[in-house]
Every structure is written in C-alpha cells, then in structure tokens.
Amino acid sequence: MTQFMDVHHGMKGITRDQLQAAHQADLAIEKEEGVHFERAWADPNSGTVYCLSEAPSAEAVQRIHERTGHKADEIHAVPLSV
Amino acid sequence: MTQFMDVHHGMKGITRDQLQAAHQADLAIEKEEGVHFERAWADPNSGTVYCLSEAPSAEAVQRIHERTGHKADEIHAVPLSV
Numbered sequence: 001m002t003q004f005m006d007v008h009h010g011m012k013g014i015t016r017d018q019l020q021a022a023h024q025a026d027l028a029i030e031k032e033e034g035v036h037f038e039r040a041w042a043d044p045n046s047g048t049v050y051c052l053s054e055a056p057s058a059e060a061v062q063r064i065h066e067r068t069g070h071k072a073d074e075i076h077a078v079p080l081s082v
Numbered sequence: 083m084t085q086f087m088d089v090h091h092g093m094k095g096i097t098r099d100q101l102q103a104a105h106q107a108d109l110a111i112e113k114e115e116g117v118h119f120e121r122a123w124a125d126p127n128s129g130t131v132y133c134l135s136e137a138p139s140a141e142a143v144q145r146i147h148e149r150t151g152h153k154a155d156e157i158h159a160v161p162l163s164v
Contacts, residue, residue: 005130015162019163023164039163040163040164041085041160041163042160042161043087043161045159076125078124078125078132079124079126080096080124080125081121081123082102082105
C-alpha cells in the first residue's frame with residue numbers, strides 16, 4: 001500500500017457539503033478496490049481539490065473516483081511524507 | 083488562520099532525508115510569520131512536493147519557503163476539508 005495525492009481541477013465554487021458528499025461517495029465503495037481515502041482539501045476559488053489516499057495503485061484510486069463521478073486530473077504516488 | 087496547500091515542482095529524485103531536512107528548515111523559522119507546516123508529501127518520480135500548512139496568508143507561507151530555499155510554485159488556500 002502506498003499513499004497517493006490526487007488533484008481535481010475545475011471545481012470552482014465547491015461547497016463544504018459538496019466536498020463532504022463526494023468524499024462520502026468515495027468512502028462508500030473504496031473497499032472494492034482496496035483503497036482508503038484519508039483526507040480531502042478544497043480551494044473553491046481556484047476550483048482545486050486534493051485527495052490523500054492509501055491504495056494499491058493509482059489506477060485503483062482512479063477507478064473509485066470515476067465510478068463516483070469525479071475523475072482525478074492528476075494522481076501522484078507520494079511514498080515520502082513527514 | 084486558514085489552511086494552505088502549496089505545491090513544488092522540479093524536485094525529481096528527492097529523498098526522505100531531503101524532504102525531512104526541508105521540512106525541519108521550515109519548522110525552525112515558521113513562527114516568525116505565524117505559519118505552521120503540518121505535513122508534507124513527496125513524489126520523487128514526478129518531482130512534486132505538497133505541503134499542508136496553517137497560516138495567516140499565502141504570502142506568509144511563501145516568505146518562509148523562500149527563506150529556506152524552496153519557493154513554492156503554487157499556493158492554494160484550502161478552507162474546506164474533510
């Protein structure tokens with residue numbers, strides 16, 4: 001298992017409720033791909049959302065995000081953290 | 083105080099020790115700008131580093147990163163998180 005940071009663009013104006021709903025949708029099915037979404041942060045002004053997950057692969061992360069209707073624009077393995 | 087996510091590009095090959103040293107350098111002077119760097123994640127393959135902080139402004143975050151020799155390429159306020 002590796003940590004991943006994925007980035008979504010084009011989410012201008014995202015609200016707290018929308019972020020929470022998107023995160024809950026991911027959590028509801030994440031186990032089917034062995035993924036766990038740990039945190040998410042949103043900048044409504046630039047429309048950027050960052051999601052931190054632990055997963056077997058970037059593809060597994062993307063499959064969950066695609067099924068819940070918010071495909072990631074970038075997914076980076078972040079094996080180093082402090 | 084607001085949370086910020088800043089992004090550094092061009093850090094290909096960054097090691098765990100280098101990430102730790104950069105983070106420690108930020109921590110050593112962060113109080114001078116009222117900033118606290120909470121976490122950092124690095125992808126050595128793409129050379130991307132993400133830093134999560136709590137700070138009074140994006141400019142305060144950047145002033146610390148500049149003084150420690152690693153200016154951020156992007157800084158986003160992330161007032162929403164889950």
